[in-house]
Amino acid sequence: MVSLRLASNVHLFSSSSISPRNPSQLLLRPRSLPLTPLRSRFSRIYAFSSNDIKVGSNIEVDGAPWRVLEFLHVKPGKGAAFVRTKMRNYVTGNTVEKTFRAGSTIQEANILKETKQFTYKDGNQFVFMDLASYEEIRLNEADVGDKMKWLKEGMDCSLLFWNGRIIDFELPITVKLTVVDVDPGLRGDTAQGGSKPATLDTGAVVNVPLFVNTGEDILVDTRTGQYMSRA
Incomplete structure (x- = not known):
C-alpha cells in the first residue's frame, strides 16, 4: 500500500491576509504548496486503434492498466487480421498474452510519469520527494521490490501514476x-x-x-x- 505524507516544514494556510470586509477570503488557500490543477496533473485519456500498438504502449483492458512488452501484426491467409501482444499488468505484475482484432478500438491507460528524488529510507519505507513542492511519497519494500538494490540517496526516479494512484516507478537506465x-x-x-x-x-x-x-x-x-x- 502506498501512502502519501507532506513534509512537516510546509505551512499550508495563512490567516494574516484575511479581511473582515471580504468574507470570501475565509476560504483559505495554500500559501507555500501550490496545488497542480487536476486537468494538468493527469493526462487525458485517448482511444486508438489496435494497429497503433507498439512496444511500450500503455493501454487499459478490463479496467486495469497494462504495458505492451511485445506485439506482432498477423494477417492470415484466411480470416481477419489481428494483433498478438504480450502485456504486463502494472498493478499485479502479471504477464499475459492477448489478441486484438486489427483495427479495433483500444483505450489508452491514463498514466502520468513524474520525476521524484529518492531521499532516504525510513524503516521499511522508501521516501521520495518532489523537489518543487517538497511533497513526500512513501513506497513500501513490497512496492520497490528488487529495484531497491540499485537505489541510492539523491537518485532521481520516475514515479508512474494511474488515476491518481502510484502503480510503478522507473530507475535511471x-x-x-x-x-x-x-x-x-x-x-x-x-x-x-x-x-x-x-x-x-x-x-x-x-x-x-x-x-x-x-x-x-x-x-x-x-x-x-x-x-x-x-x-
Whole structure:
C-alpha cells in the first residue's frame, strides 16, 4: 500500500491576509504548496486503434492498466487480421498474452510519469520527494521490490501514476555505484579477461572485470544488472 505524507516544514494556510470586509477570503488557500490543477496533473485519456500498438504502449483492458512488452501484426491467409501482444499488468505484475482484432478500438491507460528524488529510507519505507513542492511519497519494500538494490540517496526516479494512484516507478537506465568489497585480481589474469563478483554500496552484487578493485566507481545497467564500465 502506498501512502502519501507532506513534509512537516510546509505551512499550508495563512490567516494574516484575511479581511473582515471580504468574507470570501475565509476560504483559505495554500500559501507555500501550490496545488497542480487536476486537468494538468493527469493526462487525458485517448482511444486508438489496435494497429497503433507498439512496444511500450500503455493501454487499459478490463479496467486495469497494462504495458505492451511485445506485439506482432498477423494477417492470415484466411480470416481477419489481428494483433498478438504480450502485456504486463502494472498493478499485479502479471504477464499475459492477448489478441486484438486489427483495427479495433483500444483505450489508452491514463498514466502520468513524474520525476521524484529518492531521499532516504525510513524503516521499511522508501521516501521520495518532489523537489518543487517538497511533497513526500512513501513506497513500501513490497512496492520497490528488487529495484531497491540499485537505489541510492539523491537518485532521481520516475514515479508512474494511474488515476491518481502510484502503480510503478522507473530507475535511471545507468547508475553509478561504488565497489565496497571484491577480491583482488590475480597478476596476469586481466589480460585474459574473466570476471569476479563485487559487492556495491547499495548491497547489490554484480560481476566485474578482474581489474576492478575496492573503492572504484562503476556504471551498471539497471535493466540487466550488468557491469558497463568504470565511472
